[in-house]
Amino acid sequence: MKQQQTIAGRVTSYYSATMNQSLDYPMLQDTIDTDVVIIGGGFTGVASAVELAERGFRVALVEASRIGWGASGRNGGQVTGSLSGDEAMRREMRKTLGGEVDDFIWHLRWRGHEIIKSRVEKYGIQCDLRHGHLHAACKPAHMKELESSYQEAQQHGMGEEVSLLDAAGVRELLDTDFYCGAIRNNRNMHLHPLNLCVGEAKAAAGLGVQIFEQTRVEEILHGEQPAVITSQGRINARHVLLAGDVYHRLEQKKLKGMIFPAMGGIVTTEPLGELAQQINPHNLAVYDCRFVLDYYRMTADQRLLFGGGCNYSGRDSRDIAAELRPAIERTFPRLKGVEIEFEWSCAMGIVINRIPQLGRLSPNVWFCQGYSGHGIASSHIMGEIMADAISGHLEQFDTFAACKQIRVPLGGLLGNPMLAAGMWYYQLRERLR
Ligand SMILES: Cc1cc2nc3c(=O)[nH]c(=O)nc-3n(C[C@H](O)[C@H](O)[C@H](O)COP(=O)(O)OP(=O)(O)OC[C@H]3O[C@@H](n4cnc5c(N)ncnc54)[C@H](O)[C@@H]3O)c2cc1C
Structure with a gap:
């Protein structure tokens, strides 16, 4: 590590x-x-x-x-x-x-x-x-979830603050073919x-x-x-x-x-200048619908800040940049070989x-x-x-x-293995969706 x-x-x-x-x-x-x-x-x-x-x-x-x-x-x-x-x-x-x-x-x-x-x-x-966010679908099953969130938002009067996009709609906002749709939400911020x-x-x-x-x-x-x-x-x-x-x-x-720690890694690329305008011209923050998701946004100095791949065993990652680079390049092929200037990780508290x-x-x-x-x-x-x-x-x-607060007997000894097993189960279920 x-x-x-x-x-x-x-x-x-x-x-x-x-x-x-x-x-x-x-x-x-x-x-x-x-x-x-x-x-x-x-x-x-x-x-x-x-x-x-x-x-x-x-x-x-x-x-x-x-x-x-x-x-x-x-x-x-x-x-x-x-x-x-x-x-x-x-x-x-x-x-x-x-x-x-x-x-x-x-x-x-x-x-x-x-x-x-x-x-x-x-x-x-x-x-x-900044305002502006996309919750993006990686496959048709995710769209169902987004459609019901969209309906809920409409029922609560959010009107044009949210819109439902198909793949072509996302393509107009982001330089990627990775998603089959998204909700754009202009109330969300980064x-x-x-x-x-x-x-x-x-x-x-x-x-x-x-x-x-x-x-x-x-x-x-x-x-x-x-x-x-x-x-x-x-x-x-x-x-x-x-x-x-x-x-x-x-x-x-x-x-x-x-409460248990899950480790998350984040990187930022070098400043992308013009390229930033090409990949994410509206400077939207994005996360996707998967259980273990990717999330990213542009920084004020036009870097891509990209996170993902949470480790539920509670252990830190060995090489965050190497782990996240394939996800960055799969999302934005234009960024192949981009310089990664910062990488860090941190524990988040999961209940x-x-x-x-x-x-x-x-x-x-x-x-x-x-x-x-x-x-x-x-x-x-x-x-x-x-x-x-x-x-x-x-x-x-x-x-x-x-609200019921769930306590895991033997705390740290069982908690993280339980979380890791739970996430493995949910990831498996998601692959089958
Ligand atoms: C990689 C990563 C990405 C995330 N991305 C997002 C995101 O995009 N959006 C979002 O909404 N949330 C995100 N989160 C979650 C969010 O950051 C946390 O839920 C939130 O910051 C927790 O805030 P907190 O003040 O409760 O805890 P913390 O920010 O962890 O602060 C706790 C503080 O308590 C101090 N402390 C602990 N023990 C003691 C002690 N005995 N004496 C004195 N001080 C003590 C610690 O030093 C620490 O500074 C992310 C988390 C991680 C790790």
Whole structure:
């Protein structure tokens, strides 16, 4: 396996090489008091911090490495209305919401987009935000799925924001014969996730949030006045929010076996100049309908950013560029032999039933994790829900917390092999479709 390079505490990637600001926050070396301490400086932690600070809470945000170090700063950058486990959610939430469940989930689908757009505007965050997305079909069976999504969108009044395309329609937008159709969705977006994350952190700091980097939380103390212990400090608070997704090992008694890492690899090509206009002239983000899918988009400097081939065993890839090159060249034959300038990988948190896990470990210690590869919009939605809950408005939190959370006995020992076997089964089923 190639060792991922790190510069100033950040994994080298296209994103870290094109950060538009590099604010450093101090390490905690003291005891402080606050209202809410948040563990984890990814989107869940940072978005919750902004929400809480906007409501007047005193907040401390503690990150073991650097803001955006985890999946939030290394992902595909696609902000889509796809909630990973929406079918399971519908089933589970029907128990609490009854007939309102469909509207609740439809609203949730797009809430993250609204939060991100208004936050980018409000705080002037430069993160290359663009609208336009294709969900593409690789074979006729996929088209059925897309047709029903299209009908659902029409029933909810999306009108011309979405359109259903055949192979020729896709060919007009992308220089490829790989797809037999797609849904074009102009509400979906893509962006530079690390710049969004550090931009939101800067906004949070501007609102008075105390941010600490290189500060790992080692223990959570429960009680009426909970606290977190770090290697060189302590934070006393009224509430603790655990937002470390798949990277934290805290509270294993209650959380072990609930979330598992799947490794995803991403590359970017050299800047493509004119060629970028030829392969993807409308700068659409794209992902396809397969269980293990390819996803890509253009960057602001006209590179193709391409990801795919998730590894559910939880192990890292040996050579990401070599693994993704055939998929790039199969999709865009014009890119044969293109230079790949950046490659990186990252773990994403997968939960078995794909329903984000929200809950309480004790009355004032909360957790929120597990978006199964669809976390940019979801983490912002959850940030709002967690801030509501901590403010005493528990309705949406309770709806999530009431969903069955599946725990795999023996945790890490069985979880990843189970996921890998599950994915193998779904891939096999898909080949037969
Ligand atoms: C390769 C890849 C591609 C993806 N592509 C997309 C995409 O295109 N669209 C999309 O919507 N989603 C995508 N995702 C998923 C999305 O990135 C994640 O769901 C989301 O970023 C999770 O955010 P988070 O804040 O919960 O976790 P993270 O961003 O992982 O942040 C958790 C943070 O907690 C910190 N932490 C952990 N333990 C401690 C501790 N003890 N003390 C202090 N800090 C701690 C970690 O250092 C880390 O920075 C992708 C994920 C991957 C890996």
